[in-house]
Amino acid sequence: MHTRAKGNVAEERGCDFLRLRGYRIIDRNVYNRFGEIDIIALKDNVIHFVEVKSAQSYEQAVGNITCAKLQKLNRTIQTYLQKKRLDLAYCIDALIVTDEAIDHIENITF
Known part of the structure; x- marks a missing residue:
C-alpha cells in the first residue's frame, strides 16, 4: 500500500475513533498555502485540530x-x-x- 493510501486509512480510523468519543467531524484534509490540517473536530464547544500520524511503531509516529x-x-x-x-x-x-492501537494526545503545545 502506498504512503498516501496508508495515511487515508489512518485518518479514517482516526475519525471513527473520535466519533465514538463524542467528537463531531467538521472538516478533513484542509489545505491552504501554509499546509494541511488532517481532521477538524468539535467537542464541548472546542475545536480540535487533529494531526494524524501513523507508523509501525508508536515511537516512530x-x-x-x-x-x-x-x-x-x-x-x-x-x-x-x-x-x-x-x-x-x-x-x-x-x-x-x-496497527495495534490509536492513542489520542490532546492539547499539544510547542
Whole structure:
C-alpha cells in the first residue's frame, strides 16, 4: 500500500475513533498555502485540530511531530479560523495510529 493510501486509512480510523468519543467531524484534509490540517473536530464547544500520524511503531509516529511541524500547523490553523470567521476555543491534538492501537494526545503545545 502506498504512503498516501496508508495515511487515508489512518485518518479514517482516526475519525471513527473520535466519533465514538463524542467528537463531531467538521472538516478533513484542509489545505491552504501554509499546509494541511488532517481532521477538524468539535467537542464541548472546542475545536480540535487533529494531526494524524501513523507508523509501525508508536515511537516512530510520535517522532514525526516536530516543533517545525507544529509551527506550520499553527499558521495553517490561524488562516482557517480567519477564513471561516470562527471565534471558538481550540487546541491541537494528535492521533498516533499503529496497527495495534490509536492513542489520542490532546492539547499539544510547542
